Structures are given as structure tokens and as C-alpha cells.
Amino acid sequence: MKESQDNTTHFGYKTVETDKKASMVADVFHSVAAKYDIMNDLMSFGIHRLWKRQTIACSGVRAGHKVLDLAGGTGDLTARFSELVGDKGQVVLGDINDSMLKVGREKLRDSGLVGNIEYVQMNAEMLPFDDNTFDVITIAFGLRNVTDKDKALRSMYRVLKPGGRLLVLEFSKTDNEALAKLYDMYSFTLLPAMGKLVANDSESYRYLAESIRMHPDQETLKSMMDEAGFEQTDYQNMTGGIVALHRGFKF
Amino acid sequence: MLASLLGAVLETALNKGLKLSPELKHVLSKGQHKVLSVDIRDQNTCLAVTYTGINIHVLCPFDGEADCSISADLPTLLELKDPSQLTALIRQDKLDLEGDLALAQLYSNALATLDIDWAEHLAKYVGDGPAQVAVDAFHKLAHRAKQDGQVAKATLTGLFQDELKVAPHPLEFQQFKQQVRTLNNQVESLNQRLSALLQQNKGN
Numbered sequence: 001m002k003e004s005q006d007n008t009t010h011f012g013y014k015t016v017e018t019d020k021k022a023s024m025v026a027d028v029f030h031s032v033a034a035k036y037d038i039m040n041d042l043m044s045f046g047i048h049r050l051w052k053r054q055t056i057a058c059s060g061v062r063a064g065h066k067v068l069d070l071a072g073g074t075g076d077l078t079a080r081f082s083e084l085v086g087d088k089g090q091v092v093l094g095d096i097n098d099s100m101l102k103v104g105r106e107k108l109r110d111s112g113l114v115g116n117i118e119y120v121q122m123n124a125e126m127l128p129f130d131d132n133t134f135d136v137i138t139i140a141f142g143l144r145n146v147t148d149k150d151k152a153l154r155s156m157y158r159v160l161k162p163g164g165r166l167l168v169l170e171f172s173k174t175d176n177e178a179l180a181k182l183y184d185m186y187s188f189t190l191l192p193a194m195g196k197l198v199a200n201d202s203e204s205y206r207y208l209a210e211s212i213r214m215h216p217d218q219e220t221l222k223s224m225m226d227e228a229g230f231e232q233t234d235y236q237n238m239t240g241g242i243v244a245l246h247r248g249f250k251f
Numbered sequence: 252m253l254a255s256l257l258g259a260v261l262e263t264a265l266n267k268g269l270k271l272s273p274e275l276k277h278v279l280s281k282g283q284h285k286v287l288s289v290d291i292r293d294q295n296t297c298l299a300v301t302y303t304g305i306n307i308h309v310l311c312p313f314d315g316e317a318d319c320s321i322s323a324d325l326p327t328l329l330e331l332k333d334p335s336q337l338t339a340l341i342r343q344d345k346l347d348l349e350g351d352l353a354l355a356q357l358y359s360n361a362l363a364t365l366d367i368d369w370a371e372h373l374a375k376y377v378g379d380g381p382a383q384v385a386v387d388a389f390h391k392l393a394h395r396a397k398q399d400g401q402v403a404k405a406t407l408t409g410l411f412q413d414e415l416k417v418a419p420h421p422l423e424f425q426q427f428k429q430q431v432r433t434l435n436n437q438v439e440s441l442n443q444r445l446s447a448l449l450q451q452n453k454g455n
């Protein structure tokens with residue numbers, strides 16, 4: 001999923017100039033930030049909570065660990081990581097979008113989670129950390145919005161400690177034909193309608209459906225992680241492959 | 252996904268227990284941030300439990316390092332509500348334990364000390380009198396169900412063992428096990444003798 005030779009990339013089904021994609025994605029998330037959590041629950045019927053639980057269970061996180069929750073948005077993973085790493089650990093909630101970070105920070109502070117969480121606005125392609133900094137890195141439903149995914153994976157590999165692991169939770173491809181048809185119908189008709197009704201923004205949710213279709217499938221993403229340097233990479237499909245959890249280690 | 256759902260349900264129940272039985276926090280604080288992994292053999296599921304000082308977290312399916320790992324089937328794990336059973340179950344080879352034994356004992360003790368005053372909590376919603384009546388009625392019902400269960404079990408045992416003769420009596424079963432053990436020893440001894448004879452034959 002590299003950029004094309006003529007410096008263009010995809011934004012949903014549209015082809016746009018590479019340097020414009022980040023700001024276009026930013027506009028989408030500025031627009032949906034306030035209603036992000038409620039839309040997540042509505043769109044996934046609450047199942048996103050189970051996908052995220054599984055990600056944390058597979059992270060091997062322990063007290064004292066340093067965790068980077070990339071594209072952390074409104075902080076669902078950060079909230080649990082913050083408790084699990086304890087006072088001696090640290091969680092960095094990173095997102096390229098300041099609107100999402102603000103919503104996340106407010107939500108976590110209101111829940112009393114302070115002390116071991118840092119909020120950093122950052123680009124996943126150029127992580128502003130030293131080499132070998134984190135024990136665990138997660139990126140949940142964020143990689144598909146990154147312009148240069150290979151560069152982002154290499155950057156994650158660089159800042160991961162030897163022995164650490166990366167978890168990529170992302171929409172993927174189902175190989176069940178009936179489910180795929182149902183899912184397409186849901187994504188391109190119901191989803192934008194829900195977006196219009198709840199967040200008054202159908203276009204952003206149309207982009208969501210399109211960007212999922214343009215995202216690399218399970219095997220392609222696995223090979224991209226291998227190329228970035230990760231070892232023992234594997235993935236597990238969830239909900240029939242609609243979502244996949246990829247995992248890779250740095251040794 | 253089912254494992255995640257199971258973890259979520261268990262976690263919610265444990266945290267509810269933590270809220271309703273404040274003693275539990277004190278007991279679990281000694282194992283704060285330590286991870287106990289539980290491999291439920293017959294369900295082919297591995298989960299981990301950790302207390303962070305705020306909440307209990309259940310990680311399922313677990314894939315990480317634990318301070319203590321126990322492995323047993325579900326009925327055996329349910330016996331751990333009685334802390335004195337822990338070492339007995341290990342000795343009987345029903346339960347495997349690796350790592351910090353004290354952590355397993357801590358969680359077993361925590362389950363034993365779980366004492367929720369249901370009447371007190373229910374009284375907030377329906378008042379003292381009705382809450383006590385409801386809790387007493389529930390206890391009576393549970394006691395009755397337990398008694399009925401024991402009677403049904405005894406009746407069915409009698410029916411299958413004595414009347415229909417389709418199930419062995421425990422004593423017959425013990426005798427059969429003893430006979431199998433004796434036969435096994437005899438076969439083992441015969442096997443050794445045959446091996447020795449074969450070696451002798453090769454030597455000649």
C-alpha cells in the first residue's frame with residue numbers, strides 16, 4: 001500500500017495528493033470528535049469494546065511498562081492501560097488530531113485517570129521518541145488513516161524496545177460472502193444515515209466505509225509488518241474478519 | 252470473541268463483588284498488580300486476573316507473563332473457594348501450579364472472604380423489612396433446592412445402581428480400578444521379563 005509514483009494516495013475511494021491526505025483525514029476527525037464514542041457504540045453495536053478488550057489481553061502489559069496508544073482518540077485503550085501499568089508505568093496517548101486528543105483528555109481526567117498519562121499530538125510516520133522507548137505500542141482503528149503506512153510501521157519498530165510488541169487493531173476483510181454482502185449494505189447505506197442523524201455528518205462516515213475497503217487485507221498487512229522488521233507476526237480475525245488484530249514483536 | 256465476552260462478564264461480576272464486599276479490597280491489596288493466570292483445561296481457555304488497587308481486570312484470552320499460573324478443569328477451580336483445598340488439589344494432581352503459590356492462596360482467600368450483605372444493599376431500594384424478607388425467602392429457596400437436589404441424586408443413584416443395574420457401585424468401581432492396577436503391574440513385569448529374555452537370547 002505504498003504511495004503511487006505520481007505522489008498521490010487514496011482518501012476513501014478518491015485519489016488525492018499525498019501531502020493533502022493528512023489534513024483531509026484531520027477534517028473528518030475534527031468533525032466527528034464530539035460524537036465519536038456514541039457513534040462507535042452505535043455503529044458496532046458495542047462490539048468495539050470486546051475488540052479492544054482482546055487487544056489489551058494480547059498486549060502482555062505489566063505494571064511498570066511504558067505504553068504508546070497511537071491514534072488513541074478518545075482514550076478507550078489508554079484508560080485500561082493506565083490502571084494496568086500503575087504508578088511506575090506510563091501511557092502516552094498519541095493522536096495527530098488535536099480535537100480527538102482534547103476529547104480523550106477530558107474524558108480520562110473526568111474518570112480520575114491522571115498521573116501516568118501523557119497526551120502528545122504526533123504523526124505516526126515520525127514518532128517523536130528515542131529508539132527503544134516503549135514496551136507495548138497499540139494502534140486501534142488508526143493505521144488505515146495514515147498516509148504512508150510502511151513509514152509509520154518502521155517508525156513504530158524504531159521506538160519499540162527489544163522484546164516489546166506492536167498490536168494493530170483494524171478493520172479488515174471478511175472471506176464470508178454472505179457476511180461481506182450484508183456488511184457492504186450496512187456500511188454504504190445505514191452507516192452514513194446514522195452519521196447524518198447522530199453527528200450531522202454523513203460524508204465522514206462514508207469516508208469511514210470507503211477507507212476500510214481501501215485498507216490492506218490481513219496477509220498484506222502482515223507482510224508489511226514483516227518488512228518493517230517485526231518478527232513472529234501473526235493475526236487473529238474477529239467478527240468473521242470484519243476486524244483483525246495483528247501482532248508483531250521486536251527482538 | 253466469546254472469550255472476551257466471558258472476560259467482560261467475569262470482570263463486571265468481580266468488580267461488583269469488590270464494591271459490595273469492602274473486605275475484599277484489603278485482602279487483594281497484598282497482591283496488587285500481580286498477575287494470576289488461570290488455564291481452564293476443559294474449556295480450552297486461559298484468562299488472567301489482576302487487581303490494580305482500583306479495579307479487578309480480567310484479561311481473556313490471556314497471552315503474557317504471569318506471577319502465578321494455575322491449570323485445572325472448571326469443577327476443580329470452583330473448589331478453590333475453600334483455601335484449604337489448594338495444596339490438596341495439587342497433591343491429587345488435579346491442579347498444576349507454577350510460580351508464586353502465595354498469590355493463588357491470596358485469590359482463594361479472597362473468594363472465601365467474599366461476604367455480601369445482600370439485605371443491606373437491597374434495603375436501599377425497597378426498605379429494610381421487604382429486603383430482609385426477600386433475602387430470607389431466597390435463602391430458604393436455595394436451601395430447599397439444595398435438599399431436593401440431594402434427594403434426586405440419591406434416588407437416581409439407587410435407581411441406576413440397585414434397580415436397573417446400569418451403573419457400578421463406588422465399591423465395585425474401586426475394586427475394578429484395583430484389578431486394573433494389578434493387571435497393569437503384571438503386564439509391566441511380564442514386559443520386563445520378556446525384554447530380559449530377548450537380551451539374553453541376543454547375547455547367545
